[in-house]
Amino acid sequence: MKKEILRYDNLSDDITYLYSTHFNRLHFLFSAIIVLPFLLISLIMMMIEGLAGLIFLLVVLILNALPYLITYIKTERIKAIIKKNGFSIVNGKLLSINSHDAADSPHRQFSSFWLEIIFSVGDWEIGGRKNFSYRFNTGDRHLYRWSKNLAMTFDGLCNTSCSGDEFYVVVDNVTKNILYAYNKKLFTLESELKG
Numbered sequence: 001m002k003k004e005i006l007r008y009d010n011l012s013d014d015i016t017y018l019y020s021t022h023f024n025r026l027h028f029l030f031s032a033i034i035v036l037p038f039l040l041i042s043l044i045m046m047m048i049e050g051l052a053g054l055i056f057l058l059v060v061l062i063l064n065a066l067p068y069l070i071t072y073i074k075t076e077r078i079k080a081i082i083k084k085n086g087f088s089i090v091n092g093k094l095l096s097i098n099s100h101d102a103a104d105s106p107h108r109q110f111s112s113f114w115l116e117i118i119f120s121v122g123d124w125e126i127g128g129r130k131n132f133s134y135r136f137n138t139g140d141r142h143l144y145r146w147s148k149n150l151a152m153t154f155d156g157l158c159n160t161s162c163s164g165d166e167f168y169v170v171v172d173n174v175t176k177n178i179l180y181a182y183n184k185k186l187f188t189l190e191s192e193l194k195g
Contacts, residue, residue: 002149006187010146011170015087015179017145019078035064085174089189092119092169092181097158115154117181121169124178126154150186160186 038060045053098116117124144151152160161183168189170180182189 003186003188004144004147004150005190005193006168006182007190010144011087011089011180013146014144015082015170016079018142018180019075019082031064035060081175082172082179085172087170087179088173090121090169090171092121092167094119094161094163094165094167094183096163097161099158115158117157117178119167119169119178119181121171122176122178124169124181144182144187157181157183 039057042053042057042060045056047053095118098118099114115124115126117126142153143157166184168182168184168187169178170182171178
């Protein structure tokens with residue numbers, strides 16, 4: 001398989017996209033189904049009571065939007081921290097990947113699934129435990145979106161990686177948290193190209 005060139009612009013785009021808000025379509029439909037009866041009740045109340053029905057409608061809409069608003073604020077804060085701190089690229093070896101269908105996750109309303117990818121330089125946790133808004137069941141190829149041949153899901157990352165693989169690991173300069181990772185089997189960093 002031919003490796004793709006990993007450019008520094010791609011790094012920034014990937015990190016920004018991953019830490020942006022991606023709402024789960026199924027979650028949205030589920031919440032819409034729950035809210036529908038309350039919307040009907042509020043419309044009936046508006047016809048009978050007027051102002052009380054309008055207030056009830058506003059409360060229902062606010063409560064439905066609250067999880068999305070909280071997630072949006074958190075992701076914007078994370079992106080601002082990353083932008084302020086900057087990031088570094090270090091070499092790391094993949095030790096293991098643990099995936100959890102986290103029914104016991106304390107933040108399961110945000111994500112019922114999370115991954116823990118363990119490198120020699122630290123752990124990369126994605127999902128409900130870190131309050132990331134990324135939704136795993138959209139089926140979209142959220143990783144390496146700029147790549148014509150190697151864009152993939154987190155499942156794809158797990159399926160193409162083996163313990164011992166070398167990775168370019170992107171690390172926050174201040175917190176040393178892992179932000180992203182690229183398998184060296186698939187990518188070559190542009191600064192490592194031979195002139």
